[in-house]
Amino acid sequence: MAVKVKTLEELLKPPAEAASALSTQEYYVNMGPQHPISHGSLRFVVRLDGETAKEVMPVPGYVHRGIEKMCEHLSYRQMVHLSDRMDYFSALMGNWAVSKTVEHAAGIELNDRIEIIRTIMAELQRVQSHVLWWAVLGMDMGAATAFLYGFREREIIGEIFEETIGARLTMNYIQPGGVMYDIQPGFVAKVKKLISYLRPVIDEYDTLLSGNVILQERLRNVGVLDPKLALSMGCTGPVLRASGVPLDLRKVQPYGAYAKADFNVAVGSKGDSWDRYYVRVQEMRESLRIVEQLLDGIPEGPHMVMKPAVRIKVPEGMFYGQLETSRGILGLTLVSDGKGAGPIRAHFRSPNYNNLWVISALAPGWRVADTIAILSSLDLVIPEIDR
């Protein structure tokens, strides 16, 4: 399916005048950039007819920090800490994406211990990210209780990270050639306790929010995303899987220790906001399954295969690496001249950037409140869109 691209002339046309005294006049409204529903600094220009959105145009760029340009001046080790600051809810996956690409480019071989620790940490982070998304979706739909409950679980997972990593949000943990610290002695027991705590809590989420008819009515059949449109717009992650396409790099191109774990890819059948909602709830359960299976099989070995201050030598050429974050496929292209300590060009393929533009295809025809439901079900993190 081809996506119709609008010209600048079409986008800038003045709102239509009312045809008669009885019909309404179209008008433009700015949603954001400083608004709680935009989950950061993101602006939407909405063409409204009454309360119906005729057109939604995202205007990104308010959190642009030039991370790709900054990467050109940093070494491969230093680049990692910037990937925390893109999608901060999957900071470890960002670290991993950079490390994976650099390791692929420099030909660094890892041991099983590193791969399993990375996988466990990344899956815990996926649960943490989805818990927060669930909380914020509740808040967007007007359920403040859900917001507080979600944050409670997020903090409990955060304490596990804090103990092993030393930070909660911008962790800089997964380094090229290993992980910064080895896991704490009590880590396995603590994560097991966490899993037995989280399982009933996710069922509680179903009771509290998923089972609520108000939420169901606001999500069901709202913003149906066709799988062909989703693929042509480059959607990835839960947004694409909710439309029924089981594209998950953890299964399609297994990396880390995912090949060792048995898990299902959660997919939806229709592609509406409800499917996008429940695919993520189901993913939390699947992530816990992965962690549970890997916890007992952590082999002995060093947590770093190279010394932390050794310069990484990357040969001349262009390298690409990608993995599945909580929001979709995060890719990194590196261009190296083979001489410097860092890349001469770095480009991130961010999942949120592609997922964002779906809103302009889904929202027209829905009421303003429904566009917020669709937006919330897309789970956007703005700093990764702008980078």
Place this chain on the structure above:
Amino acid sequence: MGAVDFSKVRLEQRTLAGVKIPVAVVPRIKKQSYLEKILIALKGLMKGMRLTFGYLIHPSRIVTQQYPENRATLKFPERYRANLKLIYDENGYHLCGGCKMCEKACPNASIKVLNRKGPVTGKLELDRYIWRMDSCTFCNLCVMACPSDALQMTHQFENAVYDRRLLIYNLNRYAGPPAEAMAKLDEEARKQAMEPRDVYGGPVPLNGEPLPNIPPIVIAGEEKAASETPPSTEGPAA
């Protein structure tokens, strides 16, 4: 009987790009009549309210921490990353030899190590260890890069000040050789080798202004503009 049976996750096998993928198709909401909807809505609301009231009468399940009232009992994990410090041994000597590995590892130039020629040993030794907390991201790369384990991230995280310049710290308590070199000196020479340094000792430059004793960065093509502004002649205060 709710509108969604959450236990009904349909397991299937699908093929994508030649890879067999086990999928879990998530449950859908059933279609209901208007009256059914009202009944289910009431039931769902009651269930949700029972959960919240359950938490209300079980306050032991609340995890909220009362900061800052609990400052005295705050517990930090051992690896918690906050303000940077130089480690001192039992005699009060630091371990830093001034090799500048941390300065090179720092991604945003938050660390500046200034060395001097030692008055007693005649070798290069640490004069000032300047750490700019205002631009630090606590990435831990300096601690990892240090070959003599002279750095540590402490648990001090409360950094509110009224002036940004107060966030630029001088981490070493004295200018002089590290503990390793101190062990070779006698009592009198140790005293002569050490010169005290204050946390805020010396002129503290604003962000972007040149540091004392450091030539300003010259960008190609702008040499003329740079030569017109004379570098700071002020030496470090004793």
